[in-house]
Amino acid sequence: MKKILIISCFTLPADVIASYRTMAYLKHFKTFGYEPTVLTHYGGMKAQKEVTFEDYEYGRIIRIPNEPSLFGNIVRLFERIPIINKISILARWAMGYLDASSDSIDSYYNMKAYCVNLLDIRQYDLMIGIFSPHHHLKLCYQLHMRFQIPYVLDFRDLWSNRIMARNYHPNITERFQDLLDGYYWKKWLSKALFFTITSEPWKARLERLTPVKGYLITNGFEEESFTLQPSELHDEFVVLHAGSLYEHQKINIFLAGVKQFIETCKPINFKVKFIGGDRSSGIEGDRFGFMHAPVKRIRRYLNADYCDVTHRVDKKIILRMMSSSQLLLFLGHSEIEGWYSGKIFDYLASRRPILLVPDDSSVVSKLIKETKSGFIANTPERVYMCLQLAYSQWKANGNFRYSGDEEEILKYSRKSQVKNMSALLDKHLIS
Template identity: 25%
Template sequence: MKKLLLITYYFPPEKNVGAVRMKGIAKYLPVFGWEVFVLTPFVPERKEEGFNIVETPLFFKEKIKYLKKGKKFKRGFLYRIPSYIIFLSTLRGIIPIPDRKIEWKFIGSYIGREIIKREKISAIISSSTPVTSHVVAYEIKRNFPEIFWIADFRDLWTQNPYLKYSKLSKKLQKKLEKRIISDADILTTVSPPLAEQLRNFHSKTAFSIPNGFDPEEFDFSIEPDRKFTVTYAGSLYGGKRNPEFLFIAISELLKEKKIKEENIEINFYGPYEPFLELLIRKFKGENIVKYRGNIERKEVLKKLKASQILLLLLWNNPEARGTYSGKLFEYIGAKRPILSIGYKGSVIKELLEETDVGVHCSDVEEVKKVLLEWYKEWKEKKIVSYKGKEVKVNQYSHKIMAGKFAEILERK
């Protein structure tokens, strides 16, 4: 069996949505003849089984973060780190370029090189964010130029619309990005528009491989919520993903007496967002909208599968046209109707129409129309029917996603 090193800063049990894509690759690439070794920083709570995980010791800042949380460090590590590597790592962290995880560069690349020599690895996949993962891969590639390197961009680097740079910083980061990615053999990302951006910027072959879901994670039954529930899971990115259109639509439908307040519940799961609290007060939605906080992933999946409607919020900005929210694919896996709200030209609109798993809206009137239609169905049947096209939906499984990576790896 051929061997591959997956370089990722986030891997379960990390709650970062990027960890889900990485787990899918690590779990299903072996089906296509690749043994996967996962290079990732140590996490005290990690209990993942069935994976070849090579944990790196924490660098200084991360260790302090965990110590403040009262975490303990009991496990040993497969490789010992020379003291000069630890020193260089700490020193490098003083200047957080390209990102705040750059301290991982020396530790990650050192252990990565050791794994490659020991296991005779022939390919690597690095995935960002953070882009430090690509820096680690770049350092490894310099030592092993024959290794086939796929640089995977879950989010773009300098072309990411969610990141803001000063003019000088943007110029420096662009130069750095071009230098680091110059040695990559193939680029991958999550949508066709982003792949096109990568091709134009790097003059390299770039493929679109969408995120996906693992059907095994949703292999359970659960009773649907009794109320007409609308559920959102994930970050709101400080208001870039804004539920205001939904709140306006609900408010107007209540005033028009087309829906009843006691029948509706809107739940938000994820990190606390001050602006959400202000928005709830603005629309006097305290009796309907509930902020539930962060809960364990397994519990989130149960909430999604039980909800009548799943809410997907997108940044209403053309710059975000090619962005797939990672949560979209968990929503698809839950097999509940999706209400997507955001920029009208989003790639998500195309995906929803292709799979028939939901509806995309770009203004309040559209939201009102869809909500009222689903509310009437709920009133009659006590459940909003899911109409996803099974064959189309299955094309977004993690196994299919891993298979696309396998096809690229066979090109080398």
């Protein structure tokens, strides 16, 4: 059985989407003939001062401490003086430290030192570096040059998803950053067997940068995470949006449609819930950042009787809420091509109808059409019509009919995506 070293800063219990991608590789690779080891830090748990090993029937996790490094300490001195730090960040970018913070630099040096020692004494057939952060890409390239071990680079995102905006007009700093990111990504990709990324438009963007072949490995869902309890479906008609809201999303289309529905139909036991939508980190005018003042914006249309806006909750809670909702709202990234967002796969797994507002004219609308998992609304009137149909069915039957294509949906399970990755490894390692 071939041995794989996976380099990733993110694993469970850190509750971020990056952790679930890493854990899927760890959990499912062995089924398809590969023995995985994940090298990571102590994210989401109490850090230790020594290396620890976690052995499972399907693989191993090695956790290493993130100790201060010499260069990291120098950067900390710069970070104390904002003006000097801004200048030094540009210098760090130019030197290839694309993750410019002191903690990220520490992580790079700690990971590098441990990998060199590990590969001196243990043989691996392949390395996989998962972006982000950038230094996983850099490490795989450097370790390959030293040990001649084949490697694959696995991208969850581009260096900034703003570069896929349909009207992208970068400022001077963004131009400089894009230039350096592109230069170093091309270098670190140059010796890779292949790369994988989470959407076709993003793959096409990277293939403009490098002759190395790219493949699609989407994010996905763990099938066993969902336990549907039908009795919960009858109490209240819930339209649920899970996760963050972004400034470029056209939420007003949805809100205006809901307002029209409420004023016309006077629904009882009807609620719109934005779970995780209340974030204070949105910056006014930041087109691609988190939504600025989301609660205030939502309250212009919907009062608290019909709408809840909350902070983030534990993923297990949000998955249960998805399964007991009548409609799952997905606000399309219509200005950024190729952006799935991880929650769309959890939506699929819940087997509840999805309402996409508006059409992103890209990957999410294609996904919904192929899986027959929902509806698309581009205007408030269309939102109103979808709500009226769903609510009337719920009142009559206690549920809103769902008719997703199960065979298509299962293609997006984490296990299916790891199977696809394993097939690519089989092909390239043999050749």
